[in-house]
Amino acid sequence: MLNVVRWFLSQVRQEVDQFEKKPYNPVHGEVHKCWIDEGNGEITSFISEQVSHHPPITAVYINNTKHNYNIFGNYTFNVKFGMNSLTIKTDGHMEVNLFNRKEKYICSPKALPDMNVWKLIWGGKKQIIWSGEISIVCEETQLQANLKFDQRGSTNIFEGTIVNTTKPKVPLCKFEGECGKETFFKSKEKAEKELLIDVSKQEQVELKYPPREEHDSLSSMIIWEQVNLAIVEDDMYRADAEKRKVEDHQRHLRRNNLLPDPRFFKYDDASKLYLPIYKVDGQAAHPPTLPQSQFELKVAKPETPAPSSSSPTPESSTSPQPGTEQVQ
Numbered sequence: 001m002l003n004v005v006r007w008f009l010s011q012v013r014q015e016v017d018q019f020e021k022k023p024y025n026p027v028h029g030e031v032h033k034c035w036i037d038e039g040n041g042e043i044t045s046f047i048s049e050q051v052s053h054h055p056p057i058t059a060v061y062i063n064n065t066k067h068n069y070n071i072f073g074n075y076t077f078n079v080k081f082g083m084n085s086l087t088i089k090t091d092g093h094m095e096v097n098l099f100n101r102k103e104k105y106i107c108s109p110k111a112l113p114d115m116n117v118w119k120l121i122w123g124g125k126k127q128i129i130w131s132g133e134i135s136i137v138c139e140e141t142q143l144q145a146n147l148k149f150d151q152r153g154s155t156n157i158f159e160g161t162i163v164n165t166t167k168p169k170v171p172l173c174k175f176e177g178e179c180g181k182e183t184f185f186k187s188k189e190k191a192e193k194e195l196l197i198d199v200s201k202q203e204q205v206e207l208k209y210p211p212r213e214e215h216d217s218l219s220s221m222i223i224w225e226q227v228n229l230a231i232v233e234d235d236m237y238r239a240d241a242e243k244r245k246v247e248d249h250q251r252h253l254r255r256n257n258l259l260p261d262p263r264f265f266k267y268d269d270a271s272k273l274y275l276p277i278y279k280v281d282g283q284a285a286h287p288p289t290l291p292q293s294q295f296e297l298k299v300a301k302p303e304t305p306a307p308s309s310s311s312p313t314p315e316s317s318t319s320p321q322p323g324t325e326q327v328q
Contacts, residue, residue: 001105001138001162002162002173004105004136004138005147005160005175005196007096008107009196010197010199010202011112012130012149012158012199013179013199014128014179014180014181014199014200024227025247026050026220027053027246027250028053028259029260029262029263030049030219030220031050031220031264032048032049033046033047033210034046035208036206036208037206037208038064038066041066042064043064043065043066044062045062046060047061047264048060049262051265051274053254055076056077057074058074058076059075059262059265059274060072060075061264061265068100069097069098069099071097072095072276073092073093073107074093074111074273075090075094076091077090078091082120084120084121084122084123085118085119085120086120087114087116087117088114088115088117090110090112090113090114090115090132091109092110092112093108093111094111094112095107101140103138104138106136106137106138107134107136108137109134109135110132110134112134113132113134115130115131116131117129127154128156128180130156131151133146133147133148135147139165142165142166143162143163143165144162144163144164144168145162146160146161146162147159147160147175149179155178156178156179157177158177159174159175159177160174160175171188172188173186173187173188176193179199180199180200181198182195183195183196183199209221218260223246226242227239227242227243262274
């Protein structure tokens with residue numbers, strides 16, 4: 001459970017300097033695929049698909065066959081603007097499966113805490129505040145982590161406990177720290193607190209992408225290619241025009257009932273979630289990893305083209321990666 005909490009906290013960052021001023025709005029059916037080469041033949045693969053636009057739902061699947069674990073989730077959010085602030089209310093489901101240990105960890109009632117951005121337009125440096133309460137439950141070990149994100153003055157604090165579900169009022173371990181920085185834990189067996197994670201010191205990792213010829217028309221690398229190029233060239237007028245083309249194309253598809261069905265995820269009536277196709281169809285526990293290009297073999301190619309261009313896209317980039325801590 002400690003390692004799962006450590007991984008979860010690695011997602012809660014303070015990235016004000018990299019704060020997106022104008023994030024893209026994913027289109028229905030958009031797919032993003034990448035992977036991390038961990039070395040020694042180990043690969044962690046990632047795939048996400050925008051399975052619904054109204055309401056916005058992003059399905060995500062992360063897979064590591066060497067250590068035999070996967071993570072999948074459904075994420076949705078609602079954005080509210082204030083005069084000088086932005087609030088992102090999150091919802092969804094996230095599940096971590098550790099097959100070697102035969103353990104499943106489920107985050108509830110949402111997959112991520114809410115995010116508030118203060119001083120959005122004026123007042124100095126922007127500040128991100130994570131807020132809300134999340135529980136991570138493992139039925140196999142009867143352990144539950146209760147996490148609370150809050151604000152104390154200008155500091156975004158985090159605190160929590162791990163309890164046995166049979167004795168929920170008796171903490172086995174306590175956490176405290178600052179979001180995006182150091183978090184310490186203290187177990188009932190030890191008098192001294194120990195460092196659980198320092199998110200600010202996590203190393204960046206290189207994300208790998210398939211070559212351009214392997215991207216289809218619903219790849220985010222293709223859909224937003226012209227917008228990306230215009231932004232890099234500092235041509236905001238053209239970037240807005242290219243963005244409108246993408247949005248107009250989506251409206252056309254929606255009006256004519258041409259929106260594509262999900263290809264990598266399938267809605268499950270029992271759980272009311274978009275699950276990876278292997279979980280619904282009873283296939284193997286792990287689909288092949290992305291670099292071997294096998295994951296797409298069981299799904300149809302998109303029939304509806306999206307706006308695209310023949311301009312090249314990079315095959316790799318460097319970016320902070322949530323979850324670089326091994327979940328074992």
